[in-house]
Amino acid sequence: MDKLAKNLDIKTTLKATRQRRTNLVLKVYCLKLDKSHLSQAKLKHLNLLFAEAKWLYNYMISLETNLWDFDYKQKQITSLDKDGNKIDRDISALSSQIRQAFVEQVKTNIRSLVGLKKAGKVVGRFKFKSEVNSIPLNQSGVTYKLKRNRLSIQGFKGSFRIEGTKQLKDVIEFANAKIVRRCGEFYLHVTCYEAPTKRESTNEIVGLDFGISSTITTSDNENINMKIPETQRLKRLSRGLARKVKRSASYFKQKAKREKEYQHINNQKKDKRNKIVSYLTKRYDRIFTQDESVKGWHSGLFGRQVQMSAMGGIIADLKKKSATSVVDKWFPSTQLCECCGKMNKHSLDKRTYTCGCGHSEPRDFHAAKNILSEGLSSAWRIRNSKTPAELNPLLDSNIMQGLALTQEAAAL
Secondary structure, three states, X not given: OHHHHHHHHHHXXXXXXXXXXXXXXXXXXXXXEOHHHOOHHHHHHHHHHHHXXXXXXXXXXXXXXXXXXXXXXXXXXXXXXOOOOEEEEEOOOOOHHHHHHHHHHHHHHHHHHHHHHHOOOXXXXXXXXXXXXXXXXXXXXXXXXXXXXXXXXXXXXXXXEEEOHHHHHHXXXXXXXXXXXXXXXXXEEEEEEEOOOOOOOOOOEEEEEEOOOOOEEEXXXXXXXXXXXXXXXXXXXXXXXXXXXXXXXXXXXXXXXXXXXXXXXXXXXXXXXXXXXXXXXXXXXXXXXXXXXXXXXXXXXXXXXHHHHOHHHHHHHHHOOOOEEEEOOOOOOOOEOOOOOOEOOOOOOOOEEEOOOOOEEEHHHHHHHHHHHHHHHHHHHHHHOOOHHHXXXXXXXXXXHHHHHHHHHHHO
């Protein structure tokens, strides 16, 4: 009876938590553990966490019994050493609740694999891992605690100094988190809930054209460029790695340095990408873009330019925003003349669009205006197919205003 009452209490608490978070905004912040203040005991404990997670994962997938009956409370497992001999391992750093969350994560991965297989996808099988770089901490205040700039992890008496807590100033409630090891550094990815902020309407709409010479060209004739090339340090580290004896100590040391430099470049790209997406979504109420084949560009002649621009990431982030509408990728935005409707093909080296009717303007600006016009027309068709109760007054006013402006510009 006590067990039934406890389960009922848990269900009631979970229901109240979901209800409380309904009107809150979910965000994930990345915090960094300050490695300069890690003692030998703290560093050993963190490394032991990931080592035990690897042992536990490999032990689980090696079992021939039903994984759903796996007892996460057991503190001793069997694994193989570097010579392939079986040895007993003690699980001491991973607490019982962290082990439980880790086991559930593995089960979720198996369910996803089964789902893909049932959907007809070609999938492989789980393989033994040489390292595990993510450990779940599912319960705030229990498996982990954040207080000012200190992090406490269940199973360790001390605390860890953490950087980036200024991001958490508006957090109302903490949810789950993950400890992540990347390029020799340790990070905490923490899920939070914040109060929603009301966005001021600008009554502005825009069409975006993505390209190689200019990363983004807007229908307002604004160019946004983002190019972060490979650094000289990365090239030097890559050359040094090629000269090392594979799988030697110096090889792995050089490889770690190169991975860290790659991470530094990726962080720069991510920062610039976030700033561009934030600028566009704050300035415009409605954004129209085309479903570009970035993968095809990357595998073609412009692979290096696409990689330096992080264009695919910007498009992916914009698609997640509710203010973004996507025009079909087969729409001839570059070829269609906005004045007479004639189709004119231009080679890639020709950066000015010209038509026999006398219309001429920069190629990317011309494409952005066509994307805006097509996006408005598509939105207008969708609007007419909806009932009055389904309409969005703010969006409809933007559509009507933008459609009127494009029609007026075409008539000039």
